[in-house]
Amino acid sequence: xxxxxxxxxxxxxxxxxxxxxxxxxxxxxxxxxxxxxxxxxxxxxxxxxxxxxxxxxxxxxxxxxxxxxxxxxxxxxxxxxxxxxxxxxxxxxxxxxxxxxxxxxxxxxxxxxxxxxxxxxxxxxxxxxxxxxxxxxxxxxxxxxxxxxxxxxxxxxxxxxxxxxxxxxxxxxxxxxxxxxxxxxxxxxxxxxxxxxxxxxxxxxxxxxxxxxxxxxxxxxxxxxxxxxxxxxxxxxxxxxxxxxxxxxxxxxxx
Amino acid sequence: xxxxxxxxxxxxxxxxxxxxxxxxxxxxxxxxxxxxxxxxxxxxxxxxxxxxxxxxxxxxxxxxxxxxxxxxxxxxxxxxxxxxxxxxxxxxxxxxxxxxxxxxxxxxxxxxxxxxxxxxxxxxxxxxxxxxxxxxxxxxxxxxxxxxxxxxxxxxxxxxxxxxxxxxxxxxxxxxxxxxxxxxxxxxxxxxxxxxxxxxxxxxxxxxxxxxxxxxxxxxxxxxxxxxxxxxxxxxxxxxxxxxxxxxxxxxxxxxxxxxxxxxxxxxxxxx
Ligand code: SF4
Ligand code: SF4
Ligand code: FES
Ligand code: FES
Numbered sequence: 001x002x003x004x005x006x007x008x009x010x011x012x013x014x015x016x017x018x019x020x021x022x023x024x025x026x027x028x029x030x031x032x033x034x035x036x037x038x039x040x041x042x043x044x045x046x047x048x049x050x051x052x053x054x055x056x057x058x059x060x061x062x063x064x065x066x067x068x069x070x071x072x073x074x075x076x077x078x079x080x081x082x083x084x085x086x087x088x089x090x091x092x093x094x095x096x097x098x099x100x101x102x103x104x105x106x107x108x109x110x111x112x113x114x115x116x117x118x119x120x121x122x123x124x125x126x127x128x129x130x131x132x133x134x135x136x137x138x139x140x141x142x143x144x145x146x147x148x149x150x151x152x153x154x155x156x157x158x159x160x161x162x163x164x165x166x167x168x169x170x171x172x173x174x175x176x177x178x179x180x181x182x183x184x185x186x187x188x189x190x191x192x193x194x195x196x197x198x199x200x201x202x203x204x205x206x207x208x209x210x211x212x213x214x215x216x217x218x219x220x221x222x223x224x225x226x227x228x229x230x231x232x233x234x235x236x237x238x239x240x241x242x243x244x245x246x247x248x249x250x251x252x253x254x255x
Numbered sequence: 256x257x258x259x260x261x262x263x264x265x266x267x268x269x270x271x272x273x274x275x276x277x278x279x280x281x282x283x284x285x286x287x288x289x290x291x292x293x294x295x296x297x298x299x300x301x302x303x304x305x306x307x308x309x310x311x312x313x314x315x316x317x318x319x320x321x322x323x324x325x326x327x328x329x330x331x332x333x334x335x336x337x338x339x340x341x342x343x344x345x346x347x348x349x350x351x352x353x354x355x356x357x358x359x360x361x362x363x364x365x366x367x368x369x370x371x372x373x374x375x376x377x378x379x380x381x382x383x384x385x386x387x388x389x390x391x392x393x394x395x396x397x398x399x400x401x402x403x404x405x406x407x408x409x410x411x412x413x414x415x416x417x418x419x420x421x422x423x424x425x426x427x428x429x430x431x432x433x434x435x436x437x438x439x440x441x442x443x444x445x446x447x448x449x450x451x452x453x454x455x456x457x458x459x460x461x462x463x464x465x466x467x468x469x470x471x472x473x474x475x476x477x478x479x480x481x482x483x484x485x486x487x488x489x490x491x492x493x494x495x496x497x498x499x500x501x502x503x504x505x506x507x508x509x510x511x512x513x514x515x516x517x518x519x520x521x522x523x524x525x526x527x
Contacts, residue, residue, distance in 0.1 A: 016275045067281030067386055087281050092386075095272040102274075131476035155382035159267035160394045183474055205398035210372050212385035225462075225492070229368050232406070233466035240406035 001028035003082045005035065010089040011047070013098045019087065026077050032088065033061055033072035036100070048099035056218055059147030063100050064089045069149040069216045093151065093158040106157075106164060107148050110172045113202065115194075117179055118186040134183035141178040141227060143219040144171065150213035150223060156206045167203035170213035170223050176202060177227035180234065195234035204231055267388050279388040286384035293377035300503055304357075307510055311351035314510075316517035317433035319443040321510040322450060323353045325425050336435045337428055339421050360418060360506075363411040368462045369499045371405060409463040419451070419458050426451040441523040443512060450502075450509035457502035460491035 005026040008019045024039050040047045052058040054073045061072040094102040151169040179185050180194040198204040213223045237244045314324040315333045329352035330342035375381050382389040426447040432439035469485025515521040
């Protein structure tokens with residue numbers, strides 16, 4: 001059950017490049033990454049492609065297949081018709097290094113900007129005790145494999161390079177949500193208001209909840225519904241809701 | 256629908272240093288379908304509801320009242336036996352009483368997280384679909400006026416709760432016959448019941464509701480009751496999009512039904 005598939009693969013570097021046509025053998029049960037490897041082995045020996053696990057867990061093989069941000073190792077060839085031309089390009093929100101490989105250092109810079117977990121005072125590591133109900137929400141976010149497909153798709157930076165300095169992107173706004181919902185995070189006690197800074201420093205307000213991050217996430221994390229919108233609500237508590245602000249002052253609640 | 260290539264300064268996906276691909280997107284699926292359907296259905300609803308809101312006629316057919324006209328707060332409302340017609344606004348209010356109250360459900364839906372997604376994509380193309388370049392040169396999202404006002408959504412939610420209570424009352428009145436005696440049921444009763452069920456489901460599945468009942472807490476384990484409520488609202492919330500559309504259609508159908516009965520086009524079939 002093999003056939004010859006038509007592929008258009010972007011070849012080039014930061015100076016320029018173009019989509020090149022290839023005819024490559026496709027076998028039953030294969031994924032796009034298999035075909036890219038066959039292309040590399042048989043026709044384009046210097047084709048640059050990043051990958052590691054081939055199991056959708058390392059987040060290395062992110063690319064765009066027929067214009068949709070996806071993991072190449074998790075995109076089955078069987079979703080395409082045999083006579084369909086499959087176009088494979090690098091992620092289009094980040095600078096390209098060569099062929100299918102992009103420079104994703106934007107994401108590492110953003111990761112460093114998020115203040116890390118603040119250990120609770122008076123508890124040594126190993127003494128942390130948490131109830132399952134309290135960690136359930138953050139656990140979903142920890143499924144993230146850092147493929148950065150959400151960062152690539154988010155129109156805030158994909159379509160507006162100038163927003164990159166001001167916007168952390170869905171993956172890292174979700175990181176803020178994870179820490180803000182963490183039962184033992186002691187940021188508030190040190191004067192760090194994660195909800196307020198999500199808006200003021202990390203650009204949560206740029207997100208218009210159009211859900212493309214959720215649509216492309218290979219781990220099916222409900223980034224928008226479970227992280228971004230709850231963070232917007234928490235920000236509204238701090239910045240836009242005088243009643244909640246007053247109530248928190250009077251009753252010292254929400255612990 | 257082919258992608259339109261327009262000459263524009265290199266920006267967005269054409270920023271120097273990114274992979275040089277002339278096309279604004281390379282999607283081959285029917286990505287334009289969802290935004291198009293959104294625009295068509297929302298436009299149809301806006302046209303219909305504008306006509307009905309300004310019509311100031313055929314909104315009451317005892318015992319049924321159109322959801323667009325309840326509560327009816329002007330003195331020139333048609334008398335509704337036992338209904339929510341309170342002459343808060345005197346005879347100086349010369350236009351349709353629907354316009355007094357519709358601002359609340361309108362604001363609730365306009366600031367709803369789901370409808371925001373729908374109209375940002377459908378009407379504003381920001382973005383039209385995922386990985387399809389948007390046509391705007393600049394983008395600031397919800398960081399400044401007017402869109403930063405979307406943050407008042409929770410206040411509209413509180414009003415929406417009040418409206419849901421009033422419309423529930425209206426639906427209960429559907430069990431009285433036109434003369435005001437209990438123990439009646441017609442097709443209209445069912446229509447109003449279906450409408451209010453969808454309104455409640457939509458209202459309670461709201462993201463602000465999810466936040467208020469429990470989402471804002473850090474420690475669910477210390478608030479077991481609110482955790483239960485949050486879990487329950489979260490389950491509804493997963494269907495918020497479907498409920499948003501279903502309740503929109505529900506309101507329009509309920510109003511249309513009352514209109515048809517009130518204008519005499521149709522007689523309400525009576526079950527008992
Ligand atoms: S929901 Fe927000 S963060 Fe996610 S892709 Fe859309 S704008 Fe970006
Ligand atoms: S949230 Fe999902 S799409 Fe984003 S980096 Fe993590 S796994 Fe990838
Ligand atoms: S190769 Fe590891 S996710 Fe695809
Ligand atoms: S009604 Fe849709 S989010 Fe509140």
